[in-house]
Amino acid sequence: MSFLGENPDIAYPLTAAFGLVMGSFLSTVVTRLPARIDWRNRRRAYAFLNQSDVYDPPPPDVLTGRAHCPQCKATLAWHERIPLVSYALSGGKCRHCGQPIGLMYPLLELLTMVLTVFSVWRFGFGWQGFGAMLFTWYLTAASLIDIRHGLLPDKLTLPLMWLGLVASTDNLFLAAKPALLGAVGGYVIFWFVGGLFKQLRGKSGLGRGDYKLLAAIGAWVGVGMLLPVIFASSVLGLLIGGAVWALKGRSAADPLPFGPFLALAGLLIFMIGPEQIQIWLWNLRSSLGG
Template sequence: MPLELWLDAALGGVLGLLVGSFLNVVIYRLPKMMERQWAAECAEFSGQAAAADAQPFNLMVPRSRCQACGHAIRWYENVPLLSYLALRGKCAACGTPIGLRYPLVELATGALFFFCVRHWGLSPAALAWCGYSAALVALACIDWDTTLLPDDITLPLLWAGLIAAALQWTPVPLSTALWGAVAGYLSLWLVYWLFKLLTGKEGMGYGDFKLFAALGAWFGWPALVPIILMASVIGAIVGLTLKFSSGLREGGYVPFGPFLAGAGLTAMVFGPASILQVVGL
């Protein structure tokens, strides 16, 4: 591969590290922002005065702080990967360990951006797939933590897939992408209601329908079978492992979104057909 392309890919990787640092903020704050919004709406519907927040809380305000001691993180303590290594994974003020997932999210996003630029070059298509990657990383972590797949991410991801197909930034014709979105949503919607009618329980959430619809928009309806197959197999393996290791959370459930996201990223890197080859189909 030409040196220029390697340099472009490295530039994409650096951008991915920076985006990954921001994704850590999104993963932590977006669910809390949603909870605040729900509380305000519930208070409004019940005719009660909403509790006044002492200060605004969004993706930009307030500044990032140590959750243990409240130490405001300085800019040089927030350089992706490097600051974590320099601080030896601990808060500069109180020494509380910093979660390993913070640098892992940065590293994963950097690696995905590197791949996108190396594969598609410096192009609108590469930018689109970088955005796709960032959205799936954020969704996987948020769903694992909270069992929520926010509409603020899933719906733009779905529309972006259709727009990318219309602009020919993906190899999927627009009609195939459109029917992929429809089939992705309806397939899990039908599974949800069938499971609920048979057991009286909800096997998944509506966010899973929207995420699968988004994957259908990016890859087209023919890719839905290998994507759902891979997500289901990995989800079952992880679920059984957690069960036998007593690692299941209260209620004994495992969110499905992280496995859908993982299958979506695998399909981007290796192609949907490769998933079927791995399982021998």
């Protein structure tokens, strides 16, 4: 790590390339994980109905499955999987079936690269920088799956929470106590708000995935930042959700997923730093005459 820290001319391009590769991996997670979850749910349903012999081939495994075209399922060679480059060379089309691959792939690769480089720029080439990368990768994948499927997989939210708690045992970003209380508090606050909302409106506005995502974010930013995260995500949700509704004319019965706003708010507060947010809040309080 110290070699990278002392040679930024090499370290930043390497990190950028690493971010692109990671972005390519995240696109695999985003497309395959929901399909795997669906398949596992179907298997469970078949087993429950005593129809375990129904033929239902498993979709490719997230980690071990070969890379393939999302449209024609043709297996891709290594030179068809180079982040950005392959997309640019093929004109955004599959070389086997000629169908458009989708702008999500290069955009996700670029976004992951930017967030990965930003993580080490903000926290340095060390465990903190690496921890920040993990935080951004998990939040990016979870947000995209929530946008596309209205689902926040446990396979993303729970490991993110455990990673934050483990990091706090070594005081990586914060001490163990605020991290643990942040995780527990995040879940409990949303469980309470979600229950209240259900009582008042007769339908749930928050899903259990949102409870777990706030718990995960709480483990990384601490219990003191839970209310700022909730506040910031609500403001972002109102602004961006309002804009989307104005543009697309969505009805209120079809609400936007809340996960991406939580993730964005958590990421902003994590990158700015809880200490800095505390100072802003303290200044705000004293300027209001408190």
